[in-house]
Amino acid sequence: MVPKPDMLRSALGRVRGLGSAKEGTHHWWQQRLTAVALIPLSIWLIASIVSLSSSGYAGFASWFHNPIHATVMILFLLAVFHHAQLGLQVVIEDYVPNHAARTVCVVAAKFACIALAVSCVVSILVVAFKG
Amino acid sequence: MFLPFDFAGDGELHLIVSARVAEDLGIPRKDWDLAAMSTAAKPATTRTLGTRALSRPLSPHLQIYRMPLAAMLSIAGHRATGIGLVLGLLLLTWWLTAAAFGEPAYTTTMAFIGSWFGKFILFGFSFAFYFHLCTGVRHLFWDAGKGFEIPDTQRTNQIVIAAAVMLTLLTWLIV
Numbered sequence: 432m433v434p435k436p437d438m439l440r441s442a443l444g445r446v447r448g449l450g451s452a453k454e455g456t457h458h459w460w461q462q463r464l465t466a467v468a469l470i471p472l473s474i475w476l477i478a479s480i481v482s483l484s485s486s487g488y489a490g491f492a493s494w495f496h497n498p499i500h501a502t503v504m505i506l507f508l509l510a511v512f513h514h515a516q517l518g519l520q521v522v523i524e525d526y527v528p529n530h531a532a533r534t535v536c537v538v539a540a541k542f543a544c545i546a547l548a549v550s551c552v553v554s555i556l557v558v559a560f561k562g
Numbered sequence: 563m564f565l566p567f568d569f570a571g572d573g574e575l576h577l578i579v580s581a582r583v584a585e586d587l588g589i590p591r592k593d594w595d596l597a598a599m600s601t602a603a604k605p606a607t608t609r610t611l612g613t614r615a616l617s618r619p620l621s622p623h624l625q626i627y628r629m630p631l632a633a634m635l636s637i638a639g640h641r642a643t644g645i646g647l648v649l650g651l652l653l654l655t656w657w658l659t660a661a662a663f664g665e666p667a668y669t670t671t672m673a674f675i676g677s678w679f680g681k682f683i684l685f686g687f688s689f690a691f692y693f694h695l696c697t698g699v700r701h702l703f704w705d706a707g708k709g710f711e712i713p714d715t716q717r718t719n720q721i722v723i724a725a726a727v728m729l730t731l732l733t734w735l736i737v
Contacts, residue, residue, distance in 0.1 A: 463702065463705060466698055466701075466702065467702070470695065470699070473691065473695070477688070477691070477733060481733065481736055481737055484676075484737060487669075487672075488661070488664075488665040488668045488669065491661050491668065492661070511651065512651070515644075515647070515648050515651060518641075518644045518648075519644075519645075519648060522641055522644070522645065547651060547652070547655045550655060550658075550659055551654070551655050551658045551659070553662065554658040554659045554661060554662035555658060555662075557662040558661050558662055
């Protein structure tokens with residue numbers, strides 16, 4: 432007889448729904464949440480880029496002096512870099528067979544995404560608070 | 563489609579496929595091993611090949627297997643555009659940090675982005691973005707358990723490609 436998966440789990444294990452990876456659906460769910468958030472945010476960014484493409488530095492600065500624009504832009508940046516980091520991790524885990532190289536690549540991708548995200552957010556804040 | 567392959571112990575790759583697939587792949591008939599094919603038709607039979615025993619189909623190799631369009635859209639489409647868009651994020655970071663450094667840096671960056679080469683890569687990023695958006699929305703529908711049947715997938719393949727092309731062209735018509 433093949434045991435059903437639930438027969439191998441404790442009551443607590445069933446409640447928490449966590450497998451051997453100890454994280455359950457956390458990664459998957461974060462990827463979906465950021466994906467849904469990015470649908471309106473990224474379309475807003477495209478529209479912003481289109482409207483800023485010919486307005487020069489003054490246009491860029493005045494656009495992000497508006498606190499709503501700065502807020503939406505920072506929300507976009509947080510969502511997009513989180514989403515990118517999660518997606519890069521999946522691709523690296525699927526295609527890099529060597530365990531050590533895979534770990535190094537995943538950590539490097541995460542650090543790079545965090546560094547880029549912070550520099551982008553700081554840049555928006557600098558422009559938003561300047562003059 | 564039944565496409566296992568294995569090492570027969572003679573140093574050559576052997577492909578076990580149906581006659582129709584062998585014809586599709588353009589393998590000349592003189593290279594067909596009919597005895598092996600009849601064995602493949604009975605996958606439960608254990609066949610000793612050199613030192614290895616084959617009793618189950620092995621994974622088809624990517625270079626041999628002709629992927630369906632949905633698989634191409636998933637790997638060449640969603641994943642590759644995702645990686646490409648990470649490069650787009652580098653460009654976005656350059657743009658924003660240049661603005662933080664002030665007007666001269668911003669003007670330099672915009673001069674690059676506004677050049678024909680800058681516009682060319684922006685066009686590429688815009689298509690990659692819309693493609694990733696459309697295949698991503700389809701992934702969300704799949705997550706909800708909708709659109710898994712093969713006719714649905716074939717229809718949404720066409721929708722995803724057409725929508726990505728139209729959204730890209732629409733954006734560049736506005737610019």
